[in-house]
Amino acid sequence: MGWFFWAMLSAFFAAATALLAKVGVAGIDPNLATAIRTTVIVVFTWAIALTFEAPHGIAQIPPRSWLFLGISGIATGLSWLCYFRALQLGPASSVAPVDKLSVVLVILGAWLFLGEKLTPLKIGGASLIAIGAVILAFA
Numbered sequence: 001m002g003w004f005f006w007a008m009l010s011a012f013f014a015a016a017t018a019l020l021a022k023v024g025v026a027g028i029d030p031n032l033a034t035a036i037r038t039t040v041i042v043v044f045t046w047a048i049a050l051t052f053e054a055p056h057g058i059a060q061i062p063p064r065s066w067l068f069l070g071i072s073g074i075a076t077g078l079s080w081l082c083y084f085r086a087l088q089l090g091p092a093s094s095v096a097p098v099d100k101l102s103v104v105l106v107i108l109g110a111w112l113f114l115g116e117k118l119t120p121l122k123i124g125g126a127s128l129i130a131i132g133a134v135i136l137a138f139a
Contacts (some may be wrong), residue, residue, distance in 0.1 A: 015096070021084060022092040030084035038080065097136035104130050 052088040079102075086095045104126045110116040 009064050018087070018092050018096045018099075022087050023086045030088045033088075034077075034080045034084045037084075038077070081086060094137045094139075097133040101130060101133050 018123075021033070021037070083095070083099055102134070107118070107122055107126045111118040
């Protein structure tokens with residue numbers, strides 16, 4: 001099973017996340033909702049990590065990885081806080097497409113900062129995603 005299989009599973013679970021979160025955040029503070037979900041994620045992911053990877057692997061993680069994973073975690077938390085607030089205020093069918101503008105930003109960031117190629121097909125695809133997100137957000 002290659003990257004595409006796992007990416008499709010990610011998309012499926014992301015869709016489930018949006019739908020379930022929309023119902024779960026109704027009537028409660030979105031920051032509290034994010035904290036509850038994050039707690040579940042922490043317990044769940046540590047259970048998986050400790051089941052499939054020996055705990056001694058933690059000592060072998062280089063400082064650069066700790067730094068970037070830590071910053072990534074902060075960005076994830078900020079994204080989730082904003083996402084849950086947006087879900088509380090707007091329809092899931094509009095919030096989720098706008099959230100997926102992150103795909104366009106990743107393509108641009110990967111080109112600018114990671115040296116990935118920006119091909120005409122990627123530019124076209126990113127443009128379609130951007131246009132589609134805007135159309136869906138305001139439809």
